[in-house]
Amino acid sequence: MSNSTDTMADDDYQDPGYFDTPQNSSQAHQHFLQFRHFFLPCVYVVVFICGLVGNSLVLVIHIFYQKLKSLTDVLLMNLPLADLVFVCTLPFWAYAGIHEWVFGKIVCKTLLGVYTLNFYTSMLILTCITMDRFMAVVQATKAYNQQAKRMSWGKAICVSTWVFSLLMSLPQIIYGDVRRHDKSICGYHDDEISTVVLAIQMSFGFFLPLLAMIVCYSVIIKTLLHARGFQRHKSLKIIFLVVAVFVLTQTPFNLVKLVRSTSWEYYTMISFHYAVTVTEAIAYLRACLNPVLYAFVGLKFRRNFWKLVKDIGCLPYLGSSGQWKSSEDTSKTCSASQNVEATSMFQL
Template sequence: MFSGNMNHITKVEADLASRASSSVEQTGKAPLLVFIRTNTMAEYDHYEDDGFLNSFNDSSQEEHQDFLQFRKVFLPCMYLVVFVCGLVGNSLVLVISIFYHKLQSLTDVFLVNLPLADLVFVCTLPFWAYAGIHEWIFGQVMCKTLLGVYTINFYTSMLILTCITVDRFIVVVKATKAYNQQAKRMTWGKVICLLIWVISLLVSLPQIIYGNVFNLDKLICGYHDEEISTVVLATQMTLGFFLPLLAMIVCYSVIIKTLLHAGGFQKHRSLKIIFLVMAVFLLTQTPFNLVKLIRSTHWEYYAMTSFHYTIIVTEAIAYLRACLNPVLYAFVSLKFRKNFWKLVKDIGCLPYLGVSHQWKSSEDNSKTFSASHNVEATSMFQL
């Protein structure tokens, strides 16, 4: 499968190695070619490291070729897996939220925008998968468009996750106030979602403006600017990792404290879900964000083949958020699962199997729980 591409890859590597050596001799700094599709999992550059491996790596050429072959198989396969799972899961959440939940609460507003962002996000992955195996053949306009779409929806997804966290805090800790101001919260929620999309567009402008197609013996969609890459990295780390992480730590700490003093049989289940949400975020997002920081501050790690394996594996793990969000933020809800079975019945895939009464009973029981026995019925803690 790869034999036909090996000579082509070697030419690219030789060219990049020559440029890397020349740049180091002239400036004392390693050059930077960024193939960056900005998201939390930024984007292993499929080409930037080849020159470094050839020029500065003590590993054998055989190990290097093994890595190239692993990369060309692993990343596109992971992209396609995430694409299929994310497409199905987020499409279901979007359909159910629009046609069955009818935007009855602020949670429903977020559960329309979150899967929409993740859905558009995963729809760009087949293009990057093809480019990873072959080269970029879709032209400069598509390059700028997909970089922009990819980036906008990444930031939107992360900012909405932050808003969901804050909303859970308000619903549980300020239950009475939240219940009495549902209409006002709905209005503000829609305004906030609109602002999130606008902010995401604005912070994505560098990728859209500077994105271009480069011909280094092989067409690459990306941009070649060290200053821009620094700005992009800082924005990614702030909006795509530290902000949602800080919101989760602060809000869920207070929520846990509140739930521990609350009654109701749903308390322990809610706590388990909180810990699950935190664990998934930390396990999927922390490794690659840590690798990004190391990669940007310690160039010497480029000489280690194992570090390159670490980059692409942690990136693939980070992509899983687009598949797991529908489970963590929608399917954990009894009301959502009930509407899922309604959808299954309506499209005629399976008989209804008499589950309506079962779900209704479980939902009625779940409504008895809240931190102050007055949480809005459609909150994310109606689990």
């Protein structure tokens, strides 16, 4: 993958020779630079604040309140952790977008690798969750009998996922550097290998896992549509929601970078740079969307959230909490007769 903050490193394309344009195109270029100068830092700040609060809350609930009953629960705990690491890098990029890069080469290399680490860790964890849900739904009896064994695999799977993602991030770490144009810029500057590296990373870290998820979910859909019971169909909606948000937010940005790395002429198109900037913002928003999804669709998450609120002494001031709890108890009663492993998918 090329520089995760590609739009920040694009000041090197300010050479008027790239554009070979009359005055109006030069003005359009200046308008884009002004747009990017304010738009991305604002996005970074919003994602940082919302992502820090939301993912910290999710992580606290997972550690202190959530009972890790399945492999999926173990894997899910790594998603907010990866997002939390990522959002903590955004203040650096916000400052650099407004001013310039002042944090040195080591920090530059590290932060360039963090986005890639977050992207592939999240993608691979979602793939592992897909495999686990495939076993739970399609091979429910076998999965139930091997539940303890699958739980023992959890730590090994998580460690392997993080190690593999770190290896995928090495090009950003190795070739990231600080260069001076009109100001100091932290970027991924090795153009000779960027296309090859990006193609390899996207193949093994995105397209192959995506293909695996499509195949598994196709079978899961077929199985659930033939099953009776509301809870199974509700689980079908929930399981797609988390994965769909990841794919829809991440695919445009990575495809735009892949296209740009193969065709230098796109550097001359102002509209394409707008596309890179906007799709990058959309990709980063995912880091603060997952906690919102958990809160709205996760019965266990909401129940544990109210336990946390009660423990810190805020519950008497929240009159609506009883309604939330009543709704959750009703949902829990309705689903009690279902097979726990097969129907608790993504209740979080």
